[in-house]
Amino acid sequence: MRKHLKRILIFIMVLAMVVPAVTAITNRAQASQQGSTKVANEDVVISSLSTKAPKYIFLFIGDGMSYPQIQAASYYLGTMKSNGGVETQDLEFMNFPVAGTAKTFDSTSFCPDSASTATSIATGYKTYSGTINMDTTLTIPYETISEKLKQQKGYKIGVISSVNLNHATPAAFYAHQASRNNYYEIGIEMVESGFDYFAGGALLKPTGNSGNEKDLYKVAEASGYKVIKTQEEAEKLTAKDGKAIVIAETLADSSAMSYDLDAAEGEWRLADYVEKGIEVLDNNTGFFMMVESGKIDWACHANDAAATIQDTIAFGKAVDTAIDFYKKHPNDTLILVTGDHETGGLTIGFAGTKYDTFMTNLANQKISYAKFDSDYITRYKKYDTKFETVLSDIKANFGLMPSYDKDASKNPTLVLTDYEYHKLLDAYNMTMNGIKQLTQEEKLLYGSYEPLTVTITHILNNKSGIDFTSYSHTGVPVPVFAIGNGQDMFEGYYDNTDIFKRLAQLTAVK
Ligand SMILES: [Zn+2]
Incomplete structure (x- = not known):
């Protein structure tokens, strides 16, 4: 019985040695074949054959x-x-x-x-x-x-x-x-x-x-x-x-x-x-x-x-x-x-835009959410800034505008729908009133972020055909190039x- 087990073990060990070697050879051959990219083609073969450590x-x-x-x-x-x-x-x-x-x-x-x-x-x-x-x-x-x-x-x-x-x-x-x-x-x-x-x-x-x-x-x-x-x-x-x-x-x-x-x-x-x-x-x-x-x-x-x-x-x-x-x-x-x-x-794709994306919309965003928080939101809270004024800052920094804006007809994909306008207004009120105990709906809408800022980026993302499912990390794998x-x-x-x-x-x- 013991002897039998030993034989199986030896077989597994040999297999463990052979399989990676074969895989490595196959991979090497594949890598050499696909060496058609800009950075790759000059050196791929030489580096594959190199045996010393990088x-x-x-x-x-x-x-x-x-x-x-x-x-x-x-x-x-x-x-x-x-x-x-x-x-x-x-x-x-x-x-x-x-x-x-x-x-x-x-x-x-x-x-x-x-x-x-x-x-x-x-x-x-x-x-x-x-x-x-x-x-x-x-x-x-x-x-x-x-x-x-x-x-x-x-x-x-x-x-x-x-x-x-x-x-x-x-x-x-x-x-x-x-x-x-x-x-x-x-x-x-x-x-x-x-x-x-x-x-x-x-x-x-x-x-x-x-x-x-x-x-x-x-x-x-x-x-x-x-x-x-x-x-x-x-x-x-x-x-x-x-x-x-x-x-x-x-x-x-x-x-x-x-x-x-x-x-x-x-x-x-x-x-x-x-x-x-x-x-x-x-x-x-x-x-x-x-x-x-x-x-x-x-x-x-x-x-x-x-x-x-x-x-x-x-x-x-x-x-x-x-x-x-x-x-x-x-x-x-x-x-x-x-x-x-x-x-x-x-992800790339959003329920509201079906198969379309409008990624050039994102170029209208001039500053990060963090800078909008520090440079604008702080000021809004201090001076109790009116929603109309906030809307003009949103247009300047994110491109989004209400339907009555003078530039609305020239930028149809950036015009706020009624639904979006009211979402923004609700978020503005949340930000101005200070964050209290959030309801489940509010937690999903704003995470732990400034309601106004995160609503602006959500609307711009969605109008660009982009969406997020979480404010945290997810379980999808990562590439290794x-x-x-x-x-x-x-x-x-x-x-x-x-x-x-x-x-x-x-x-x-x-
Ligand atoms: Zn993180």
């Missing part, structure tokens, strides 16, 4: 970004270019030679959060929503791919985020905490990581919950970090300056970087921080750079389609910076582009923990 690894994570966010950006760009036509203009990473799909559920939920999903990507383990790189007993810490690459291979490490540097996604590459809300402790771990380049939004709770702890930026300086808070200094930063923490000079909602829609002329975008990162991290041993676009998620929570699309486009431009680097080092570079989970249940050395490892429909496992296998870290 020296330069970029991991781009669009927070809250899945297929709908990416495709909406492509449709938006195409329809804008063709003046309303049915055309697409893909973000460059959509043409990578390899695309896989990753499942995102965590130990709590099919609709996971950023802490657990980033833990899966960074360490290969599932954990609870809200937990960063700790097991489900909250006692055992997991080592991250970035820590392994630094310790075992001497790679330089960069962590970039458009939101706070101690927010869940960036934290999952250097911190180990039972709760993502332990911002101060996460900040301490950030300094202790010794990673080489941090850039993006400001640290949350830099002096702790009490406000009495030693300032995290001072702790960082004492540990040898150069801390930079102006763009002028950031521009001058070189590799000779050593370890650096670069905080965006202009900080927007929750001390994050501006939405791309709101960024001023000349203000550094995500792509600029990536370009500087490449400059300071580039070295002969290698580097690993994680880049998060965190506000794709925030805009989707708020059901702001225009801000989501613009931040997704900006994320694409940040990837383009890495593609330029890849073209110079095709055999040594791997670029992965993925999301951590989908947010908002965004890959180009460069090791790209074929990322084919298939797999779990998000496999992103870590494949990266670890590829780089031969323990």
Whole structure:
């Protein structure tokens, strides 16, 4: 009996060795055949045959970004270019030679959060929503791919985020905490990581919950970090300056970087921080750079389609910076582009517009929901602004207008129907009266957002043929695009923990 069992075991082991090898060969052949895209065709064959580990690894994570966010950006760009036509203009990473799909559920939920999903990507383990790189007993810490690459291979490490540097996604590459809300402790771990380049939004709770702890930026300086808070200094930063923490000079909602829609002329975008990162991290041993676009998620929570699309486009431009680097080092570079989970249940198509979309309508939105809240709603409440005045601000910032507006006949798809007008008026009254206990209907209408602002974006989304189902995260899978050395490892429909496992296998870290 024992002997029999042993034989079966050996058979399974052999099968386990042979099947992946065959799959890899098939994938490689497929990848070589389909190397017809712009970025891909020159290098795909060479990189597939390469056997040594990639020296330069970029991991781009669009927070809250899945297929709908990416495709909406492509449709938006195409329809804008063709003046309303049915055309697409893909973000460059959509043409990578390899695309896989990753499942995102965590130990709590099919609709996971950023802490657990980033833990899966960074360490290969599932954990609870809200937990960063700790097991489900909250006692055992997991080592991250970035820590392994630094310790075992001497790679330089960069962590970039458009939101706070101690927010869940960036934290999952250097911190180990039972709760993502332990911002101060996460900040301490950030300094202790010794990673080489941090850039993006400001640290949350830099002096702790009490406000009495030693300032995290001072702790960082004492540990040898150069801390930079102006763009002028950031521009001058070189590799000779050593370890650096670069905080965006202009900080927007929750001390994050501006939405791309709101960024001023000349203000550094995500792509600029990536370009500087490449400059300071580039070295002969290698580097690993994680880049998060965190506000794709925030805009989707708020059901702001225009801000989501613009931040997704900006994320694409940040990837383009890495593609330029890849073209110079095709055999040594791997670029992965993925999301951590989908947010908002965004979809292309709306019950009220059937098979039609009017995505050019979204170009009328000039500012994000967050900036409308801070620049307009605050003022409305203070000065008890009349609805008529509010309507003219809505026209200026979102393009929507009542049927009696002088420009109504020229912009039929932006004219408020009676139904929409009254929805807006109800929301205006809700905002002006202050939010009290919400009824079930009000919760569905407004989530936890300013009733007026979220109603404006809902109406504009729907008039564009776009809709959201949730103010939270959803359970749909995310794409994983890959180009460069090791790209074929990322084919298939797999779990998000496999992103870590494949990266670890590829780089031969323990
Ligand atoms: Zn989120």
